[in-house]
Amino acid sequence: MRIIETVVEMQAFSREARKNGKTIALVPTMGYLHEGHASLMVEGKKRADILVASIFVNPTQFGPTEDFDAYPRDLERDRNVAVAAGVDVIFAPKASDMYPRGFQTFVAVEELTRHLCGASRPGHFRGVTTVVAKLLNIVMPHVALFGKKDFQQLAVIRRMAGDMNMDVEIVGMPIVREADGLAMSSRNAYLGPEERKSALCLSRALATARALFRDGECRVATLREKVLRIIGEVPGATIDYADFRDSETLEAIETANGQTLIALAVTIGTTRLIDNCILGEEN
Numbered sequence: 038m039r040i041i042e043t044v045v046e047m048q049a050f051s052r053e054a055r056k057n058g059k060t061i062a063l064v065p066t067m068g069y070l071h072e073g074h075a076s077l078m079v080e081g082k083k084r085a086d087i088l089v090a091s092i093f094v095n096p097t098q099f100g101p102t103e104d105f106d107a108y109p110r111d112l113e114r115d116r117n118v119a120v121a122a123g124v125d126v127i128f129a130p131k132a133s134d135m136y137p138r139g140f141q142t143f144v145a146v147e148e149l150t151r152h153l154c155g156a157s158r159p160g161h162f163r164g165v166t167t168v169v170a171k172l173l174n175i176v177m178p179h180v181a182l183f184g185k186k187d188f189q190q191l192a193v194i195r196r197m198a199g200d201m202n203m204d205v206e207i208v209g210m211p212i213v214r215e216a217d218g219l220a221m222s223s224r225n226a227y228l229g230p231e232e233r234k235s236a237l238c239l240s241r242a243l244a245t246a247r248a249l250f251r252d253g254e255c256r257v258a259t260l261r262e263k264v265l266r267i268i269g270e271v272p273g274a275t276i277d278y279a280d281f282r283d284s285e286t287l288e289a290i291e292t293a294n295g296q297t298l299i300a301l302a303v304t305i306g307t308t309r310l311i312d313n314c315i316l317g318e319e320n
């Protein structure tokens with residue numbers, strides 16, 4: 038496996054690969070890789086000749102009071118996960134190469150970013166779409182894979198790629214969970230043992246709402262009250278949002294159906310976690 042650290046070298050590599058008729062898959066990450074990332078990589082490997090994983094903790098998607106400095110980083114560990122998952126190239130640029138002096142161009146998706154994490158984290162999605170647009174331009178993949186745990190991020194990136202006529206297929210992959218239901222996330226590393234237990238309230242609330250829906254409950258007010266109660270009972274859990282939305286438009290709804298998204302953002306101690314499910318689906 039090769040590690041490429043500069044934009045110029047990455048572009049030259051991809052240009053050459055494409056000239057030789059090779060297809061490229063990209064898995065964009067911020068590192069501290071876990072099985073969720075590995076599942077994207079394994080799928081990427083099936084879909085293209087060359088698998089590139091980018092590792093870049095993107096400063097423009099963090100707010101001034103957020104965890105950019107504390108975000109876990111461990112390239113050696115990431116290298117092992119990437120090798121095991123079949124990655125051919127790790128692209129790990131420096132911030133000064135991605136955002137050189139004078140940088141002033143941003144990509145922003147307007148409507149889809151007004152809700153959920155877009156409302157709680159102003160500027161976050163502008164940073165995400167900007168860096169993903171740059172990564173797509175640099176790596177020039179035929180396909181790029183993202184996890185559905187960041188459901189809104191996936192919707193926003195799909196919209197950007199469509200609206201900007203980007204010549205890339207965007208693939209969403211199922212959430213990967215720990216055996217006890219906790220959605221895998223690099224930020225789980227922040228949780229102490231008690232917080233780790235408390236964090237299970239997210240997946241528990243989702244599973245309970247889904248079971249109620251299966252038993253015929255469609256009123257969002259009732260389902261939401263149950264979700265709020267389950268999370269509210271947990272010491273140290275603070276709800277940022279617990280929203281029921283149309284999974285296509287992300288608009289709020291009052292009557293649930295099989296395609297309804299439940300999106301949660303909950304702070305456990307000081308760690309902000311997100312999770313979601315589609316009511317009529319299994320994961």
Ligand code: PAF
Binds near residue numbers: 066067093169187190
């Ligand atoms: O989901 C992430 O890890 C990041 O938001 C992404 C897509 C790699 C952009 O920095």
